[in-house]
Amino acid sequence: MATKTKQDPDLKMTKALYQQHAAKYQPQRNVLLNSWRAFWVGGTICLLGQVIQKFYMSVFDFTDKTAGNPTVATLIFISVLLTGFGVYDNIGQYAGAGSAVPVTGFANSIASAAIEHRSEGYVLGVGGNMFKLAGSVIVFGVVAAFVAALIKTLMRMIWPG
Template identity: 65%
Template sequence: MDKSPSTTKTQYKKLAQKKELKRPILKNCINAFFFGGLICTIGQGIATFYMYFFDFTEQTVGNPTTATLIFITMLLTGFGVYDHIAQFAGAGTAVPVTGFGNAVISAAIEHRSEGFVQGVGGNMFKLAGSVILFGVFSAFIVALIKTLLLEWGVI
């Protein structure tokens, strides 16, 4: 029997493939689609509420709606509810802005035993920091391109 490293790796890969659980990809995609849509529908309801009761316009309602969705997500994460929803819904909860709120508060909860400064403050944006960085950078680039195109009379 050949016990070379390549044979052992090949045998291990075959064994791992046999034991690997088959993921229900179609079911996961459908769950993500509907839960992501549900979150967006809730966001639209919040936006409509703000426009109707607080006289926001379509242009100004985005920021308070986003902040409200993040706040609700942080509360649900703090109470341990959001994790159960996310396990079932998958990417449907990670892709909307609620995923950002969950990432921030989860890191804060995980590191709270290290104190407010070193633990919570130092680790709160570890996961979400890259989202903020590249989001702000992308917005800057898009605004720069738009400004140049306006200046040149292209648009």
């Protein structure tokens, strides 16, 4: 036999009341400090890329255009190496978006997933899981490139010149 209980009016929690109560326990974020960390770490990654590009241009006689691909490949290699040693995760914790936005962050997301799932095997573990996070970035990049190329082609058809 079910008994009816009176609901205490003080225990009635609305969504707004819950959010107000939960806000008291959330840590305050220092936006200025986080922005500064993202700025200088992201800038340092870009500076490293510039130094690598200048190295390829001076040592291997690449041009501005031909030095770009080996520079990106080198940055990706460094990022994956640092991810494997567990260093890039610490950089990411410190810098936030400053380490996630450059191509090194993309390489880190793929390498981290591959390392995490390697115990499940190469095909189902590494191959099946390494693009879970990065897959959406790849799809968005391909779709955005297609739309941009389509717009450019249509603009040339409308206004040749």
